[in-house]
Amino acid sequence: MNYKNQISNISEILRENDISPSLQRIQIYKYLLENHTHPNVDTIYKALVDSIPTLSKTTVYNTLKLFQSKGLVSVLTIDENEARFDINTHVHGHFKCINCGKIFDFEVQDIIINPKIKQENKIIDEQLYIKGFCKECLSEE
Structure with a gap:
């Protein structure tokens, strides 16, 4: 964008x-x-x-x-x-470092969702969150 x-x-x-x-x-x-x-x-x-x-x-x-x-x-x-x-409203994932608290975007390929869910419902928000330790915090150890 x-x-x-x-x-x-x-x-x-x-x-x-x-x-x-x-x-x-x-x-x-x-x-x-x-x-x-x-x-x-x-x-x-x-x-x-x-x-x-x-x-x-x-x-x-x-x-x-x-x-x-x-x-x-x-x-x-x-x-x-x-x-x-x-500000990025396109479907993407977020990684949060549990040490420093920074949140990073990452691209998400098509997540396999049962097509029936999308057919029978109206999805208004898709989120994928991952928590862990970022590479900067890992390099400080």
């Missing part, structure tokens, strides 16, 4: 998805495009609050939920107590 082209067209992307392009929404979307780290609300808030002093965590949360409802971001719930947000 060409994220650089999207950065210059954020207002247009938001309007195309029936979202009014406020300063806060534009900056949150831009942050997600520039930071493929699967951030949580707190991370995004801390990164933007100095440049947008009127920003609140509630605004960040509500904006991300709006983006999710329009299909612009997906929510990762690898851990029960934390929601992370991903």
